[in-house]
Amino acid sequence: MKILAVGDTYIPESVMKAGLWQLEKAGYDVTVRQWKHQNLEALQMDNLLIEQQGPEAVVMPDDLFSDIHQYDIVIVQFTPLSQKILARATNLKLIGVLRGGTENIDVKYAASKNIAVANTPGRNARAVAEFTVALMFSEIRNIARSHTALKNKVWLKEFPNSAGIPELLDKTVGLVGVGHIGQLVAGYLKAFGCRLIAYDPYVANAEGIEMQSLEAVMRQSDIISIHARYTEDTHHLISQKEIALMKPNAVLINTARSGLVDQQSLVQALKEKRIQGAALDVFDAEPIPEDDEILHLDNITITPHLAGSTADAFSNSPKLFCSRLMQTIEQGCDMTIVNGVKLNLP
Template sequence: MLKKVKALLIGDAMIPGKSFEGAYEKYLKRFIDQVKVGDWESDWGKLQNRRLEVEKKGPEIEEIDPLIKAEGKDASVLMGLFLPVSSKVFEAMPNLHIVGVSRAGLENVNVEEATKKGILVFNVKGRNAEAVSDYAVGMLLSECRNIARAFHSIKGGKWRKEFSNSSWVPELKGKNVGIVGFGYIGRLVAKKLSGFETNTMVYDPFVDAEVIKKAGAVPVDKETLFRESDFITLHARLSEETKNLVGEKELSLMKPTAYLINTARAGLVEEKALLNALKEKKIAGAGLDVFWTEPIPEGSNFLKLDNVTLSTHIAGTTKEALSRSPELLMEDIEKLLKNEETRFVVNPEVLQDERFKKWLDGVRKC
């Protein structure tokens, strides 16, 4: 067999390189005859800290992975999960044509620079949508029904029956649920909550109103959603436009019996505003799986509150979400190489770049 393409598969503690190699064997072996496999960060604790710093500050803060330094010069494809893909990586890989990350977020990839260099970028939208949507519904129920607090009291030798919301502990039937962000996850949350017979409202200025209506929800503006919802669950992407999307103004619109659930990104919410709203009981409670600093600091005021449910950024972590994401990524790259329609191309303008077209035609002819 003639040599076609060399790929670097660089996993981490969450999805090891060996998992990427297994997906390669299934989908891309026909096109890629040489692979080098490694792990960017194999220590779980260190991975959490490093990836969060990259998400805040971008991939340029990290040095080039050793495997890229050693093997990247003649590689055409680079795939990973949280691996930082910076301009320094592009300089070290002059023959790079495809970058793929098996996650929805792109904070660890310099997409702008990739596009300039004619490098096609793939991500995997919705890879953990089932997991996060399940968890959001679970967090909603846990917070409003005091599930975690009751468990904690039993573990502490008490039989607690009184809670901060005891006079209005709600059922879901007939309640207004507001969903902020109607992508893969938001749509699944709406579908799953429909079984509880809730009334669903959606705020997402980037989604056509007819799409929202077709899903059985009502499109509304942000103020209406915050004013009328009994539960608000956040599923928007974090960007400069959505940073602090929920601040003092939005929280002041909420009912004193309403709950805010965030399994998306901490930066969507203004931290001090939420803390004050909870302390002063301007809202009934909150369920948070994401934090402005992770792990949550020991002295955090959120730990002193009795009307918040906290978890350790695990909403998207299920066996299925992790194991299938490299396969979803490589299946889509395979479609490109087979001249079939793809789902996950981030910068489609590169498909018209002459440098990329020349390389792609050569691979397809092999």
């Protein structure tokens, strides 16, 4: 069985090769290449184009997939696989994507060619969970605001929440979604003595968490943290209606997908001081346009889509996918196929 793995600036060839050693040890023919960029920013700009416009948005170097017809499996992270490329992949059975999202793959066309597409859920779950808790502290304890003020030689002691800066002990934190990331966040917050409530229509029970309706979570929570999966059904899951239910001293955190929250309604609530604050790592337009009013709010903490980007998350991704693939090959375990194609490896 022939396997082609394509690394990038985040997962270079050496890291990719080291992560897939089990496959080589098992006797499979593994070729590793790299989609090259001058720096991380250049890769990020290409990835942003692909996320917004699909895998056709960026043209691949001719030599990267010139022999794709030879391979049974292709493994990528951000590298796009367009219809044009997949049309030549006459032997391909499986595309492995080393992250949760598959925007860089023409998933529907792959299905029409009977090519299974598998992602790697949970590969950066701990990174996102840790960042989520960090954003909570940064917003409620004014860490980013005071840092920026000091860098500008201002000894700032007055903040939008100065009348009620909280501690986490006994505060109610509402999780919207309790998948892998949500459960990790819950575990961290239990150590701080938080009361945990959650909304997730796919989870009936979660240890140490009270499952409630979305409306109840929005009404009761001092901090609301978004961890739901983004689909057509969850677009603007948190809309103007839900934001209006929040307590005046409540804070909303989003490190998941921007589309889960009606950003315009959230910004309006922050402008009118109807809620205490927010912390966002994801936005409707990325990078944020220079004239976006979100940049002028004084009761929000913003970061440029950093939550899942740790060295450990990237370096562990090939290992995690390789382990799952080996379990599938050797033990018949199911992989997370996202396009409904039955995996049929030689």
